[in-house]
Amino acid sequence: xxxxxxxxxxxxxxxxxxxxxxxxxxxxxxxxxxxxxxxxxxxxxxxxxxxxxxxxxxxxxxxxxxxxxxxxxxxxxxxxxxxxxxxxxxxxxxxxxxxxxxxxxxxxx
Amino acid sequence: xxxxxxxxxxxxxxxxxxxxxxxxxxxxxxxxxxxxxxxxxxxxxxxxxxxxxxxxxxxxxxxxxxxxxxxxxxxxxxxxxxxxxxxxxxxxxxxxxxxxxxxxxxxxxxxxxxxxxxxxxxxxxxxxxxxxxxxxxxxxxxxxxxxxxxxxxxxxxxxxxxxxxxxxxxxxxxxxxxxxxxxxxxxxxxxxxxxxxxxxxxxxxxxxxxxxxxxxxxxxxxxxxxxxxxxxxxxxxxxxxxxxxxxxxxxxxxxxxxxxxxxxxxxxxxxxxxxxxxxxxxxxxxxxxxxxxxxxxxxxxxxxxxxxxxxxxxxxxxxxxxxxxxxxxxxxxxxxxxxxxxxxxxxxxxxxxxxxxxxxxxxxxxxxxxxxxxxxxxxxxxxxxxxxxxxxxxxxxxxxxxxxxxxxxxxxxxxxxxxxxxxxxxxxxxxxxxxxxxxxxxxxxxxxxxxxxxxxxxxxxxxxxxxxxxxxxxxxxxxxxxxxxxxxxxxxxxxxxxxxxxxxxxxxxxxxxxxxxxxxxxxxxxxxxxxxxxxxxxxxxxxxxxxxxxxxxxxxxxxxxxxxxxxxxxxxxxxxxxxxxxxxxxxxxxxxxxxxxxxxxxxxxxxxxxxxxxxxxxxxxxxxxxxxxx
Numbered sequence: 001x002x003x004x005x006x007x008x009x010x011x012x013x014x015x016x017x018x019x020x021x022x023x024x025x026x027x028x029x030x031x032x033x034x035x036x037x038x039x040x041x042x043x044x045x046x047x048x049x050x051x052x053x054x055x056x057x058x059x060x061x062x063x064x065x066x067x068x069x070x071x072x073x074x075x076x077x078x079x080x081x082x083x084x085x086x087x088x089x090x091x092x093x094x095x096x097x098x099x100x101x102x103x104x105x106x107x108x109x
Numbered sequence: 110x111x112x113x114x115x116x117x118x119x120x121x122x123x124x125x126x127x128x129x130x131x132x133x134x135x136x137x138x139x140x141x142x143x144x145x146x147x148x149x150x151x152x153x154x155x156x157x158x159x160x161x162x163x164x165x166x167x168x169x170x171x172x173x174x175x176x177x178x179x180x181x182x183x184x185x186x187x188x189x190x191x192x193x194x195x196x197x198x199x200x201x202x203x204x205x206x207x208x209x210x211x212x213x214x215x216x217x218x219x220x221x222x223x224x225x226x227x228x229x230x231x232x233x234x235x236x237x238x239x240x241x242x243x244x245x246x247x248x249x250x251x252x253x254x255x256x257x258x259x260x261x262x263x264x265x266x267x268x269x270x271x272x273x274x275x276x277x278x279x280x281x282x283x284x285x286x287x288x289x290x291x292x293x294x295x296x297x298x299x300x301x302x303x304x305x306x307x308x309x310x311x312x313x314x315x316x317x318x319x320x321x322x323x324x325x326x327x328x329x330x331x332x333x334x335x336x337x338x339x340x341x342x343x344x345x346x347x348x349x350x351x352x353x354x355x356x357x358x359x360x361x362x363x364x365x366x367x368x369x370x371x372x373x374x375x376x377x378x379x380x381x382x383x384x385x386x387x388x389x390x391x392x393x394x395x396x397x398x399x400x401x402x403x404x405x406x407x408x409x410x411x412x413x414x415x416x417x418x419x420x421x422x423x424x425x426x427x428x429x430x431x432x433x434x435x436x437x438x439x440x441x442x443x444x445x446x447x448x449x450x451x452x453x454x455x456x457x458x459x460x461x462x463x464x465x466x467x468x469x470x471x472x473x474x475x476x477x478x479x480x481x482x483x484x485x486x487x488x489x490x491x492x493x494x495x496x497x498x499x500x501x502x503x504x505x506x507x508x509x510x511x512x513x514x515x516x517x518x519x520x521x522x523x524x525x526x527x528x529x530x531x532x533x534x535x536x537x538x539x540x541x542x543x544x545x546x547x548x549x550x551x552x553x554x555x556x557x558x559x560x561x562x563x564x565x566x567x568x569x570x571x572x573x574x575x576x577x578x579x580x581x582x583x584x585x586x587x588x589x590x591x592x593x594x595x596x597x598x599x600x601x602x603x604x605x606x607x608x609x610x611x612x613x614x615x616x617x618x619x620x621x622x623x624x625x626x627x628x629x630x631x632x633x634x635x636x637x638x639x640x641x642x643x644x645x646x647x648x649x650x651x652x653x654x655x656x657x658x659x660x661x662x663x664x665x666x667x668x669x670x671x672x673x674x675x676x677x678x679x680x681x682x683x684x685x686x687x688x689x690x691x692x693x694x695x696x697x698x699x700x701x702x703x704x705x706x707x708x709x710x711x712x713x714x715x716x717x718x719x720x721x722x723x724x725x726x727x728x729x730x731x732x733x734x735x736x737x738x739x
Contacts, residue, residue, distance in 0.1 A: 022721055101716050 006047035013040035027089050027099040038078050042071045113160050114171045117190050120157050121241040123150040127234035135227030144215035147230035151211050151237055155204035165197040172247045186308055189247030195604040199244040199374055202449045206366045207237050209570035213457050214358040216566035236262035240367050248309035249298050259368045260287045267355040276354040286348035290338015297331035314381040329382050329389035340372030341423050343400045347663055349423055353415040357460030365422045365456050366449040373429045373445050380438040380605050394434020398526050401427025405533035410656035413470050414459045417541045422452055428511055437514035438605045439598040443585045447503035450581045451495035454574035458489035461563040466556055472544040479546040481560040484568045486546050488575040493542045495578040497535040498630055503582035509623050517614055535630040539637035548644055589616040
């Protein structure tokens, strides 16, 4: 498959993520959108890794493998982030009985 | 290489050490200690100077380089001292007369408080240090350092009684007037560096003869501007009479005997340059004679004992410049020397009179002091005879030598004016003497009761200076009187080449000129006796009033320089200060306020808006990175 198609898909996912973060007020949705952006990046990394591997394998059997390594890192970080983020959301709901992020403007005080 | 030359750095250093000790420990030192240190260091310098002089007299001269002072690119200015005939003479005058005046001061200033007394001595030592630096310097820059140093000390000492506002104003006036002259000097140094690539005397004087005359004229005229400031010549002389605000020994040391002769020294030192430019020489001579005459006329009508002496100093300095302008540099140095003796004597004598009168300086309220102040009277009389040029006193030889120099150059205008000034000198000096010491006492009863001779510490310097005033002239007895005369000129010949090219006048003419000058001065003196023997104070009118008010020169300067400058300054204050500077300062404040008011809106606390901003800026960076920055 052509690499452009992967790129378009990744851009679409990323933009959906950004727009979601920007316009949605529900913290859980925002959270999911962040995950969406991360996964858009993951997708790109894997696609490029595969591409480099295909072109560079003749000289280097490990060509493009580092892209896939990054993906695993990102997944681990995302998992850790999810656990922290969800805990925050749970605490937020306990305190203000809402997951609307506009209530978080009280951070400035 | 003689060992005494190794010690030359001690000559200026000792007074400097004295300055540091007296200045730093002024609160803890007793007056006795202060005077011992203050006088002792000068005495030590004097002894070393004497040894140096003996060495120089044997024919050894040397330039001693102590260390590199400035070294930039191809320009190298060493911190060097030049010991030769000219500087050794000045060393002796400065340390010798300086020592006597220090001793005198110890007694004169005894009523001051401890720390002020020490402050006085530290300034005095600093002055001697600077003056020694000035005459020892082996190049124009070192000379200039000393030049500025003496200016500073002059300022400090004129304003010594700083609680009196008028005195501090006089100090400022002296400082500023000097600064105007110094600018000329500084420009001359820059020009020399540009032209010769060096400022050391040796280099400059050896390269000068090959240079364009116009350039040398420019340099010498700028140097002369410096000299008019320091040596109180027209147009910058007005500070000197006001400088009498300082303590009397200061007037004697700085404003009569040594500092004001710095200009003469500098020109005598640069005689090679001046000899090249006839135009500069003429300017020097005409300014000199104009100052001599002008100041002498003012001195005729002054009533403050120190002011008379101050104007007479200005007048005598004018004489020295005449000698310089006539190319008789060694004669100028000779007059510096004799003048140092008799003018220091006269000033110290006036100090003794002021001391006896309890601070009174107005000669209209004196009179008849000869009965009470015997030593002061005799020594003052000797000083007066010397300055008036009575035969065989020191002033006679030096003044006649100057007159002769003018006559030999066939410059009869200057000769005539100088002769007339000599008459005026005789007249005003005897007026001063008569009003102070003869006739009846015109002061208050209390002052009359208080009259007393000064203590020995004050009279001994007077006596020594009186002896010097009598015999000081014999170092340069004209050849007409004694075979093998003109010793000083011969001695200075390595530094100041003996002028050639004009026919020396015959001895008979010389005798006739001396007789003429003496006769005219005698007439003036007799006239003074006739006029002031029976003196009653009266209002002066007409021409006398003009003289009494010093030709209104101060008022004139005030009108054409000070007032416009003040007006200009005021305008600048109004315009720059409130319009421009205030606008900038307030503008900065307003800008910050306005900017922060707008920027504050960004910090809304809405997480969404923060994220939006983040995304927008990321996009902006993206666009810049990929499309703009190529």
